[in-house]
Amino acid sequence: MSEHLLRxxxxxxxRGWHVFPLRPGGKPPALHGETSCPGTGxxxxxxxxxxxxxxxxxxRxxxxxxxxxxxxxxxxxxxGLxxxxxxxxxDKSSSDAPDGAATFGALCERAGHTVPDTYRVRTASGGEHLYFAVPAGxxxxxTAGTVARSVDTRAWGGYVVAAGSTTPTGAYEALCAPVVTPLPLWLQAILQPAPKPAETPSGSVAGQSHRYADVALANETRNVATAQPGARESSLFRAARALGRLVAWGDLPRxxxxxxxQEAGQRAGLSAAECRSTLRSALDWSIAHNSARRATA
Incomplete structure (x- = not known):
């Protein structure tokens, strides 16, 4: 037994993280597979x-x-990570090959935020793992490439190699104190798209489409204005994501x-700056990821 690996x-x-053994010096799980399962213990x-x-x-x-x-x-x-x-x-010989840290930094900048300051681990290959706490529920x-090029994520169904582990290509090393920050809402929105609103009438019935948009705007505004402490920013973010589709479709002006x-968020108790930042990132993402609805014959 290697004492440092046990530690x-x-x-x-x-820290509340669920661990399991990986092969000595490697990354695959060291547990038996289904075909060799003894059916005991x-x-x-x-x-x-x-x-x-x-x-x-x-x-254990x-x-x-x-x-x-x-x-x-x-x-x-x-x-919960x-x-x-x-x-x-x-291919380290190619100078224009994508780098995950650079593309993620650019993504954060486009979302109007700095790269989150959270617990991170340098991987054996020289990359980095950024740890975030996922909200309860x-x-x-x-994901692979969903967030950005050369940026993958691990959650349910996935695992990462912990700091302290070593492979033939190098060691996994913690780069800062073990403080894990909450998953940013803008990043959660990319990983967990807001549910699509109910289907609207065809483009040929423009009046009905605009009435639907007006009702959606009223409902989302009310939800934000009545949000309870602790859920105000997330309610504002979800509302902006949902209404961003209608902006992209031309049913509502941005x-x-x-x-x-903005007014609903401030009535709920958020500052004007908090509202502007949340709205900008949520609407920008939603509009960019929803193509205009095509009219049907």
Whole structure:
């Protein structure tokens, strides 16, 4: 057993992160697969995969790491984490190859925010893992390239290699204190698109379409204005994301939406600056990702 790997596993578990052993010196899980499952112990009632077997129990961790110098895997979903993986170019000979850190920084700038200051780990390849706490009740999946080029994410169904682990290409090293900040709302919106509003009438019935938009604006404005403390900014963000579609479709002018939601947000208790920042990033993203609705014959 390697003491530093056991400490790494216990440290992660102490933060509430569910860990499981990875192969010594590698990244694949060191647990048996379904085809070789003995059907005993934890799997007595059926095969349990690595995500289900990941644990924060110190006794189970000590027992597992006493058998071999396993690297440490963190099951991101059960741990309530969303980890952003900023990759480095595979072809280091190409100067114009995409870099995850650069593309993510540009994305943050377009959203009107700085790169979030949160716990991060340098990976063996020289990239970075940024850790974020996912809000309770939110379930996110893994993504590859959804956020930006060379930017992947790990959540439910995924895992990351914990700091302290080592592979032949290098070590995983924590770059700052283990303070994990909440997942930014603008990033959550990219990973979890707002549900589409109910289908509107065809483009040939313009009057009905505009009446629908007016009702949607009134409903979303009311939801924001009556939002309770702790849910005000998220309510404003969701409303802007939903109404951004109607702006993209030409059913509502952007300035009308911005003014209505700005006033509603301030009535709910948000500052004018908070409202402007949230509205700008939410509307920009929603409009950019919704093509204009085509009229049907």
């Amino acid at each position: 790494a596993a216990l440290d992660a578990a102490g 934890e799997c007595a009632a059926g095969h349990r995969k690595w995500e289900q077997r990941a644990t924060t129990d110190p006794d 961790i000590r027992a597992a790491w006493s058998r071999a110098p396993f690297n440490v895997g963190i099951a991101t979903g059960p741990s 969303l980890v952003v993986d900023l990759d480095v170019p595979k 939110v379930r996110l999946a893994n 300035h009308v939406v911005e003014q209505a939601l």
